[in-house]
Amino acid sequence: MRLSVSLGLWQDRPAGEAVRTAQIADEHGYPxxxxxxxxxxxxxxxxxxxxxxxxxxxxxxxxxxxxxxxxxxxxxxxxxxxxxxxxxxxxxxxxxxxxxxxxxxxxxxxxxxxxxxxxxxxxxxxxxxxxxxxxxxxxxxxxxxxxxxxxxxxxxxxAFGPSAVRAAALADRMVLNLLTPASAARLITDLRLISPATKVAAWVTAAVDPDPAAIEQIRRGVVPYLAAPGYGEMFAEAGFADVVRYALTRPHPRELLARIPDALLESVALIGDSVEIMDRLDAYAEAGVDEVALVPASTDADPCGEGTLKALAERPAPAGGEDPPS
CATH class of the missing domain: 3.20.20.30 (Luciferase-like domain)
Incomplete structure (x- = not known):
């Protein structure tokens, strides 16, 4: 599976980190x-x-x-x-x-x-x-x-809904954001019925051996999606219906944040050690994703996501797959 990098543009981090993250991606051979x-x-x-x-x-x-x-x-x-x-x-x-x-x-x-x-x-x-x-x-x-x-x-x-999938069928690539592998597989199946040749990428937030600040950063990024049409149903299907029901009551974001379990984050992000993350990458590959665009968490412990990008650039190549980006 091809790995690329997507800039997080995190609101809780200095804006200039975006350029440095791109430099790190370049230095480690991401295409x-x-x-x-x-x-x-x-x-x-x-x-x-x-x-x-x-x-x-x-x-x-x-x-x-x-x-x-x-x-x-x-x-x-x-x-x-x-x-x-x-x-x-x-x-x-x-x-x-x-x-x-x-x-x-x-x-x-x-x-x-x-x-x-x-x-x-x-x-x-x-x-x-x-x-x-x-x-x-x-x-x-x-x-x-x-x-x-x-x-x-x-x-x-x-793309997320049917109309966007139809538009993606006219393009070179379709990109999916914040999706479980199961939801990605359904959208890819819909795309393949229209366009067998269009490639598929997925933006996936990543944090290798994350510190608590990285987990909280990813948790904050999920909050706006929990009550959003389509996304709420996806999280409910993944086993988090109670969190979605609470989100639909429109609580204060701080209160909703406290209700989001780590397991929910792990359903749509690459969090953990390198072995756990490799398993998650395999799940996206099995869903039909050709490319994962890593969105690295950025904290004081890992500014610009450098540790995460370095670790995943050095991952072993999957059997029968492409070499690592570096």
Whole structure:
């Protein structure tokens, strides 16, 4: 199984750790770093900075919210980073959350699934250097061609529901976030019925031999998902129906945090020693995941997730599988 790295962009850590985490990934031979966008850096600016401070690692920018950034904007951004860094630059797309799209940006998420599918269709020719000629029901781009060299980016779609899976079938990769191997297997089965060739990646938070602060960091990251449609059902199926029922009462986040057992975290994260984590990686591989993008926890005991990334870069290769990233 291929391992890459996704920046955690942890809100309880200094923002600048994102660049250092990417440097560590580069130093230990990981082939790709996923550069997301939350409340700190612009994703294209951060990707450019990473490209200037690393030697060889490829960059995937996103997921970018398709109801916030239009196809021309995304294509120009990807081409800019590729030209300025000399790296392979890929693009990930998603629908993001109501908080980000509707509250932060003041945009509508209406028919976001349609916008996601149309973004893939509109971006493919743009990223290959062709003149845009796309008019959809949600997105339109006509008459623009990149003046910079075409980045020929691989397109990835962040998916969870059926509409996003259908959009991912048009892309090169589908990426899943915070899923149990069983839930990942069902989505991959749905994808394979439409597109046998689309690769599958999964973002999975990781902490090798974690200290208590790392466990708490991962626990805080799970809180928003417990009452979310689809995720709540997934956690209930995994044996945590009592926690989901409590989350649906909308308690104070601090009170919900105290109710989340370590076993729930272990159902969707890579936590433990190297042997335990290898078993979890095997479970994702058996579910059909081709690539795990490690999201390393970062604490004072393991700043930037360096210990975790080093340990997993040095893991033994699975039987019949790929060599470790380093």
């Amino acid at each position: 790709e770093v996923w550069v997301g966008e939350m409340a700190t850096y612009d994703a294209f600016a951060l990707a450019t900075a990473i490209g200037a401070r690393t030697r060889r690692i490829a960059l995937t920018v996103g997921p970018l919210a398709v109801t916030v950034r239009d196809p021309m904007m995304i294509a120009m951004g990807a081409a800019s980073v590729a030209e300025l860094t000399g790296r392979q630059v890929n693009v990930a797309l998603g629908t993001s959350s109501p908080v980000v799209v509707e509250e932060w940006h003041g945009r509508s998420r209406s028919r976001a699934g349609t916008a996601l599918r149309e973004a893939v269709q509109a971006l493919r020719p743009l990223l290959d250097g062709e003149k845009s000629a796309f008019s959809g029901t949600m997105l339109t781009s006509n008459g623009y061609r990149l003046r910079l060299p075409a980045p020929r980016s691989e397109l990835t779609v962040a």
